[in-house]
Amino acid sequence: MAPARRIDPRLRIMTETLEGLIPGATPASISVAVTEPLAGPGHHSNSWTGSPAGLAEKLFTALYGRPAAGEPLSTLAQAEDAKRARDIVGEVAALQRGHTDLTTAPWYPARPGDLVHVHYEAGGLSEAFGETYLITAGADSFLSMQLLCHTLPETEDPEGMVGCFTVDDDPDPLMELWFEAGPHRxxxxxxxxxxxWGGA
Incomplete structure (x- = not known):
């Protein structure tokens, strides 16, 4: 199954702003009505009714053009999106699907000597960069994952992002990286x- 794709953050902000006009409302139940009263007998009017997402897409298209599909979502991001939508079934399904995708891959499990490269797109905290990890045998018969190198200048790592997926003696050292960064990275x-090859 192809991973879910992230919508443009500007479109998501527009949609959430429209849904937030009624605090505490269930987003799936909200509709937006735009009405133009017409002069004359009978009090006629022209109107448009749609969902907040539909109106947000019309506004986004007028401002920026058709929204692009965006990059795939990581397993964790899919689960968080479902959680925000109060979709417990979708949240659990995303987590189960991520676990199954990893554990049924033909190369799974990781082995000592495997190299794992993760690519990060440019974001609010840094430019695009990559990290390369080495899988090694751990001290207690599990596996470790050590950072070999990265391409982020030290001055651009104020939050200590580099090497955050390093693990020692873990039965499944790829699990956190697979869920958080996503297999596509x-x-x-x-x-x-x-x-x-997640970028393929």
Whole structure:
């Protein structure tokens, strides 16, 4: 199954702003009505009715053009989107799907010597950069994942982002990275050959 895709953040903000006009309302139940009263007998009017998302898309298209599909969502982001929508079934399904996608991959589980590269798009805190981790044998028969190198200048890492997926003695060192960054950002190399190419 293809991963869910992230909508443009400007479109999401417009939609959430419109949904927030009625505090505490269930977003799926809200509709927006635009009415033009017409002069003359009978009190006629022209009107448009639609969802907040529909109105947000019309506004977004007028300002910026048709919204792009955007990049795929990580498993954690899919679960968080479902949680915000109060969709517990969708939240659990996203987490289960992420776990299944990892554990049924033909190259799974990770092995000592695997290289794991994660690519981060440019964002509010930094330019685009990458990190490369090495899977090694841990001290207690599990696996560790050590940061080998990264491309982010030290001056651009005030939050200590670099190396945040380093783990020691973990039964599944890829799980957190797979869920949080997302498989679409990962490239995994085994014995000099890519076994998972998330950017493909």
């Amino acid at each position: 990962l490239t995994i190399v085994r014995d000099g050959r890519p076994v998972h």
